[in-house]
Amino acid sequence: AKELLKExxxxxxxxxxxxxxxxxxxxxxxxxxxxxxxxxxxxxxxxPVEWAQWLDQVFTKKDYDLTIVSHTEPNDIDIY
Structure with a gap:
């Protein structure tokens, strides 16, 4: 990674x-x-941003450097 940054x-x-x-x-x-x-x-x-802010700033306006949206379900095998 350091080499790529240097390049x-x-x-x-x-x-x-x-x-x-x-x-x-x-x-x-x-x-x-x-x-x-x-x-x-x-x-x-x-x-840290709340969902409404994230949806407005990140999802809609694309105003961000980096983000993570981690959609996961609870650790409950029975939900399927």
Whole structure:
């Protein structure tokens, strides 16, 4: 990853925002991703947003650097 950043002219890394919707799994996943990217020089600011904000800003207006939308069902095999 560091080599790819260097090839892209971003050897020092860069900063970006990561807008995350409310579910805890999205927030936890975002924290893990931010930690991993920090190791290669990408500094992510995590911006928690409510669903209405996420739908308006991210889904509709495409106003974001990075986002995660983690659609998962509960760990309940019987829901199917």
């Amino acid at each position: 892209a002219g971003l050897e020092s890394g860069f900063k970006a925002t990561l807008k995350l919707p409310p579910p805890s799994y999205a927030r936890l996943g975002g924290e893990i991703i931010a930690s991993e990217l920090r190791d290669v020089g990408i500094d992510l600011e995590i911006v």
